[in-house]
Amino acid sequence: MQAIKATVQDGNVILNERVDIKGRFDAVLVLLDPDPWESLVQDPRPRPELVKARQDALQEHADGKTAPLDPDKMP
Numbered sequence: 654m655q656a657i658k659a660t661v662q663d664g665n666v667i668l669n670e671r672v673d674i675k676g677r678f679d680a681v682l683v684l685l686d687p688d689p690w691e692s693l694v695q696d697p698r699p700r701p702e703l704v705k706a707r708q709d710a711l712q713e714h715a716d717g718k719t720a721p722l723d724p725d726k727m728p
Contacts, residue, residue, distance in 0.1 A: 657669075657670060657672055659682075
């Protein structure tokens with residue numbers, strides 16, 4: 654048995670890696686659920702809360718209220 658990474662697009666199976674097999678083989682295709690984070694990241698709709706959080710963080714940095722992380726002081 655072999656596991657081969659592939660993509661299914663519009664009903665076509667596209668192998669993502671080179672496979673050296675000859676002859677005919679039976680296969681079982683397992684379709685993975687889409688990554689929910691990917692759909693959130695790709696969503697083009699405006700996110701007012703995220704924009705405000707970004708603006709607040711940039712303002713705190715501009716006001717000198719933040720400091721770079723020091724890896725020696727991290728737990």
